[in-house]
Amino acid sequence: MGILEVKDVNKRFGGLQALGDVNLSVRENTVHAIIGPNGAGKSTLLNCLVGKLIPDTGSVMFDGQSVLGRKPYEINQMGISRVFQTPEIFADLSVFENMMIPLFAKRDGSFRLHAFEGVGSERGLTQEAEAMLDEVNMLEKRDFHAGALSRGDKRRLEMAMCLIQRPRLLLLDEPTAGMARADTNNTIDLLKTIKAKRDITMCIIEHDMHVVFSLADRITVLAQGTPLVEDTPENIKGHPKVKEAYLGEAA
Ligand SMILES: Nc1ncnc2c1ncn2[C@@H]1O[C@H](COP(=O)(O)OP(=O)(O)OP(=O)(O)O)[C@@H](O)[C@H]1O
């Protein structure tokens, strides 16, 4: 039994079958990559895991509990955090203020932001935020305007905002998209460090095969909304179905 169990999930958008009979089992403390061509349904699947979309049929269980029908913040409280395909940070706030948002949200028990006033006045939270920024090598940018950060730093900040919630399952939707190679390699190293330090399961969607093969323990290949194959990176590399889905890209 995996910590995350997706069974027979279907999702249609009008006439389009975005997900068709998706089954996925993610084992605890592993990195599970989901790969597949554009439009394969990867983000749709992630949206179903975090309450942004409700599948038409099927079940999604996290640690034995259904996530379906729960609000996104409730799923978050269950221990699932997600890094979006486009970074979701508060551009008009500083890096540090962004970090305080999930901390206040957690303390407050919801994602209402009224408790945001008085940011920085609570020493414990300040230290927690700074320690997390240090862990992702962002401490020296503590007072930078978040909107002015580079794409790589925005991603790192968003990751820190997720990790400070101490998730048991971290979902990453193309964490290195649009990054320069050096930033991509930094992200790989960062995720490896985080993985080594914590009890955390990661589910990562990624087009960059260098990232996938550097991090993944298991890989699911999705094509036209349906898993083609699930296997180890070694077995996936030369798999004929993967070559077919990727036109040789992954082979
Ligand atoms: N809200 C929506 N309404 C209608 N169609 C949608 C919606 N969201 C996604 N789709 C369609 O569902 C299919 C799967 O989209 P999805 O975003 O899940 O693909 P993806 O695998 O994440 O692709 P990419 O690699 O480009 O991010 C696509 O054909 C997309 O156009």
Ligand SMILES: [Mg+2]
């Ligand atoms: Mg996507």
